[in-house]
Amino acid sequence: MEEIYDSPLKLHSISMHDEYKDSTHFLGLAEIEDYSSCGMSLRLFLLTLVPTKINLGVGAYRDDEGKPVVLQCVKEAEAKIAGCDFLESVSSAVSSKLVEESVKLVYGKNSDIIKEGRFAGVQALSGTGACRLFAEFQRRFYPESQIYMTDPTWSNHHNIWRDALVPERTFHYYHPDSKGLDFSALLDDVKNAPDGSFFLLHPCAHNPTGVDPTEEQWREISYLFKVKNHFPFFDMAYQGFASGDLDRDARSIQIFVEDGNVIGCAQSFAKNMGLYGHRVGCLNVLCNDAKQAVAIKSQLQQIARAMYSSPPIHGILLVSGILSDPNMKALWVKEVKAMANRIQSLRTTLRKSLEQLSSPLNWEHITNQVGMFCFSGLTPEQVDRLLREFHIYMTLDGRMSMAGVTTGNVSYLANAIHEVTKFG
């Protein structure tokens, strides 16, 4: 082909992005199979042909055989809607139903907020989409504001607010020595931030550390927020995975609301309903009254319309179908509890195994931390040894997805961790 035309894209100047930096958030088996997006270590892991290899990078739930799970309530919901006439854009009735049922999970089903319509709620493309909508909204109406994020936080949080052109700052959260919450430093940072700052909080099952404040600590934080008139934005991606109880896991948000804080909340149904690939979530912002809720909602819809118009209907129908049917909702609640229980029990087993091996290190944090992830405290060198010598994959920051641990592999895992840490 004659090379008449110069490349208008000047794409030779574009650099290849180092994907490995991003692998601290592992999105799931499907992405791992996309070789072109892997970092070198993961590629090595996948190509290794050994009887035992353990993937603890996956941020998706796995059963005790290490397999992905489609919840029973989801299968039933799907059978119901197959063949329906719902392929057109979401009707406002359907979308309102989803939003209403979602916010009930946040504020409690009898909340006045819901009765009085004092929230602006829109469906969103899972948690990421909800955060992005809020970040864009924040930029549009508070162009001078920043967002305070926990140190550390989910890696994509940085990307989301950066792409929305909202500058970020971090505040103290994780204490590497205790492998728990650095509470006094956290409070100091909240106090020292300018009044009316925007904060991104994880209401439960913090990602990547698994470290959550206690209820008492949440109360103190909330009180301080009220005094400082800060705006808390909650990213709730793991409701149900922290304690096994959906209501309990939303308690932190409810404390803030009870104290009179005005809040925003992103919800994801990726993990707790196993709807990862369907991209279902919800964004809501508390308002003074129903009229303001209408205004804010219209602005959020505008932002969405220029990005993707409306979210995909299939996932919306599944979620609203499950949440609005008492039997299906009850089944869902049980299934969430079962997933959380499996993870909790493997945490206990892993910790006990390490203690039985007479590990010189303290492994209490394995059971103190909650949710899908354990911030192991392993160094990058130790993580690397685990990969090369034992074919166990986790992200470089030492974050282990407990969902990848099974009764079949937990002994192997304990032994391997002991091997790389027994000399301190």
Next chain:
Amino acid sequence: MDSSSVFANIVRAPEDAILGVTVAYNKDSSPDKLNLGVGAYRTEEGKPLVLKVVRRAEQMLVNDNSRVKEYLPIVGLADFNKLSAKLIFGADSPAIQENRVTTVQCLSGTGSLRVGAEFLARHYHQLTIYIPNPTWGNHTKIFGLAGLSVKAYRYYDPATRGLDFQGLLEDLGAAPSGSIVLLHACAHNPTGVDPTIEQWEQIRQLMRSKGLLPFFDSAYQGFASGNLDADAGSVRMFVADGGECLAAQSYAKNMGLYGERVGALSIVCKTADVASRVESQLKLVIRPMYSNPPIHGASIVATILKDRDMYNEWTVELKAMADRIISMRQQLFDSLSARGTPGDWSHIIKQIGMFTFTGLNTKQVAFMTKEYHIYMTSDGRISMAGLSSRTVPHLTEAIHAAVTRVD
């Protein structure tokens, strides 16, 4: 709650003009009301249509117990991407064979346009995009919010109700070298006016000589003429010359998958190496937006496109939809001619795709809504998909009255 909201001063955003038409229509209690606003296909009975082949594909997916709901890769479903590229560029396209095309699954046409625009805003050297006047209302917002500066090129000629080809050539000829140009691959929205093949060739030559970057919006492939290959002719003409371009594809209309948000963005590059690097950068746009695209709609499309029988079934159902629209055009034209309505109405059968730019002015449109309960956008655009043999007479009466009684 005692706290004042930090968002107390936010005002309500204006309603989307196109969707606003349906809102107004829903409020109308007249039994004769007719919605010719939104561009979604309707059957002769005025009902939305789920294609049989789509139902079949969906049932297959539901019945497949091995299916899981894990995250797709950031770039989406691989099969879907490959098949979508083949659909628009042709299965034998050298660009595909040479691995010079990167295709990423996006949320329908809107999502594909936005991702492409964001990519260009970050990596391209000329941040101005030229869009036809008029164009779909959402285009300006999409490109503007992505960070591109939006300018218009002449397109529609109200005098002829056809293409202002001279104006188009002049405006694109005057555009700074390297500018991005939005092209509707076929069935221009809202006018229904498409360049002829000869005109497309002239456009191509002009654009290549000025290094203008084509960005195709292909929302109606198969829907315009009833033939998938013919409707991709403009895109393929540009790809055939070895140059680069972007193409946003939507399956909303041609597969009736509106609500599932299925689409793809393809970028045709000079070399395979460039395509690979472009893909890596597209991922960086997508991940902070929504991480990865939705699985359901893309799975349906891939299931249909990869199965020979289902593909053929689809082309038959697609042609039926296109044919019904073409027949509505003919019926409306014949009806207006028979009625003796003043004016030249041949543009109704010359224009192509879902929409007709009637040429009616805003006063006439408002009159038709008030007196005849006919709803359309204020620019006089009617969706032919909303018409049926039964309602053509009513529309004819309304147009006749508007044209004879209202200036």
